[in-house]
Amino acid sequence: MPNAADSSTNSEHVYAVIMAGGSGTRFWPISRAAAPKQLVRIVGDATMIQATVARLQPYIPAERVLIVTTAALAAETRRQLPALKPDHVIAEPVGRDTAACVALAALVINRIDPQGIMILLPADQVITPTVDFQAALAVGAATAQAGNLVTFGIQPRFAATGYGYIEVGAAVSSKDGISVNRVARFVEKPDQANAEKYLAAGTYRWNAGIFCWQASTVISELRQHCAWLMEALVPLEAAWGTAAWEKVLNDVYQPLKRISIDYALMEKSQRICVVTGTYQWDDVGSWDSLYDHLPADANGVISRGQTLPIDCHDSLLVSETGQLIAGIGLTGMSVIATKDAILVVPKGRSQEVKQVVDALKAQGRAELL
């Protein structure tokens, strides 16, 4: 099994940047506008962002973890992660898509450590085992140190239509099951027929939304491929660590145009690699995805909190309230109880939670959002 210590990179210069500004509604009623999924316990006893930080240990210690989130969520994020430096929880004044977020983080890390290598990752994924993940990160960091822009790809397990794909190109290296390839192309979320083609081909990876590069490299690449963005952000470099930081950040951010890192850079740069590791990965996108992640009883019933399943099968019972959830004869049914709302939805339909949230919005029931 590969080990992070095998990497030739000096890991003291490796930083993590967790992108945690999301406000997803797919885990309603547990996730809310004021407590989106990365800040609540969905899988396990830690919140998803706590788990994301823990998953990096010891390879990336807490003092080299940064989080980019929103102003509304920054205080709660700091509260949940007391080991992080408070100013490493950076609040974007407004959301301006991923390219701005990446540039902001790169400028900050470049100020902290001009040799800094940054691993960007979302706050709401489930990845196991940790040691395999860290080994792949170390390979990615070494690849990044050589001047590449690194993405992380997941060998598809089924013909998913919900993920973007990466077609791998020429092999760069392969060791201990971790392979590095050039990227042939990025592919948007496919239809079912194409997803099946990609699965059969064996040369496609799911795009995990995890990236790694040297801060100085991505700054230089963005200056080349998205110059207007880097010009707009110039004032940030001098403001980092000063009392003016928040005002300067707000001033430069507000007028920015929205652009994703994919459009701004990944689809243009010629120095992109993809690392395929040996870990299991899931983005935990909905209640249904929990059926794969939480331990079930002999009948396939997953219980959290007080539950009493009688002749229940393949079901998810989550009580956050102390209320006992008693189920009789349920098959493929999810029941989620929170203090002010109870969701009951069959397995396979949890994407429709969005309709509940939309209906509550339309009814002006902000207290339930």
Add this chain to the structure above:
Amino acid sequence: MPNAADSSTNSEHVYAVIMAGGSGTRFWPISRAAAPKQLVRIVGDATMIQATVARLQPYIPAERVLIVTTAALAAETRRQLPALKPDHVIAEPVGRDTAACVALAALVINRIDPQGIMILLPADQVITPTVDFQAALAVGAATAQAGNLVTFGIQPRFAATGYGYIEVGAAVSSKDGISVNRVARFVEKPDQANAEKYLAAGTYRWNAGIFCWQASTVISELRQHCAWLMEALVPLEAAWGTAAWEKVLNDVYQPLKRISIDYALMEKSQRICVVTGTYQWDDVGSWDSLYDHLPADANGVISRGQTLPIDCHDSLLVSETGQLIAGIGLTGMSVIATKDAILVVPKGRSQEVKQVVDALKAQGRAELL
């Protein structure tokens, strides 16, 4: 349509005795040991016992309504029915089956009004329309005044195996759709084949568990057919209205053998009639039965409290807590939320609520019972 005023009985002598000592578990989690179904709101805005008393108005005013319940439930029963005389809510010290309950009530009413006619009825039925029911009661009272023991039968609507049946005998009278017949025989709950036979025959009625007789008649009949019981209860007559009542009641009740009014009297007496009326009747035995009694939306979804059904059909959503119940894509599903328990059970399986209660008992979770 028949009218109670048409009856030749002087209704001033007609009393109601509501048997309300039950501790049914079939409406868990709303019904509990300390608040069985007659004392909670299952159908409509009144508790079932309040609805039962209201259903008798104006034919039997509150001052002529008595309730026989248990010591544990008497205080709550009086609280819910402030119009009743407090001593008309009689607490049996222990349950000794229906013959003792009938004899106790008959002795009390005979003391209050020697011409008293008593209508015995359970506290947990749904009967509509009220005017039809009262018309049938008036016919029953007139039949009872002539010295008969009267039962009330319901024309079967389907081949029910959950009710006892009454086979009707010779016609006594028929007017305004209300018929009186001699009783040919009582039949225990049948199997499916017999239930279908009874339904097809047209000469069988569901036994509604509602009775009517003159107090003096039933006392005399019980003295003839169940002498030991009436002998044991002799001390009650002198004790009614005195400070010794509770002690005497306890002393005579404790040693009684259990016997039902069916075995003690109904299957032996030769003076039994059955009244078949024009009202709709249901005993509301389980959550499933509510699908017939509560108003539903265009998709057949019954909502109480805060609910948000999305693409739901033929379902029952009851929130007693203020929690919003959001259902997505449910068909034939009942969801009942109370402050400490949430029940989710498919339509057709609500009888199995008993298994939940049994499991909670086995776990020693008295607070949920």
